[in-house]
Amino acid sequence: MRVVTVTVSDTRTSENDTSGRALVEELAEFTCVRRELVRDDPEAVREVLRRAAEDADAVVLTGGTGIAPRDTTFEAVTAMFDRTLDGFGETFRRLSWDEVGPRAMLSRATAGVVGSMLVFALPGSTNAARLGARALVAPLLVHAVALLRSPPDKESR
Structure with missing residues (x-):
């Protein structure tokens, strides 16, 4: 499985991007094609997804999923x-409720399919990135990609 990890932040740098590092560590069983850092800007995020579609089975983003204006x-x-x-x-x-209580409701973590690529968006905190990658993304990735690649079943039409 080929994965691109992306940190979405106006303040993180490659030196202090602990959330991006946590994603790479938790997803070490997969091939990390690229680790990117983009600003909190919708077009920058969409562009990284378009690029990733060329060589990745999945993109895992961390950051920008809360309720702050940016x-x-x-x-x-x-x-x-x-x-x-x-x-x-x-x-x-x-899962977050156990760690942060009611603040878990402020998360807009999400996942979906873009073409034949999985996209996972996690909060920017290092603990949240680690939790999501370890407990949800890693166990799901192989099976989900296999489903996306499976030929349509003639019986299901």
């Missing part, structure tokens, strides 16, 4: 989704 990752990725994986965000918030 948090626009959710809007950027969901506008591109062909299909939404509602259970991803729901499950992430349930």
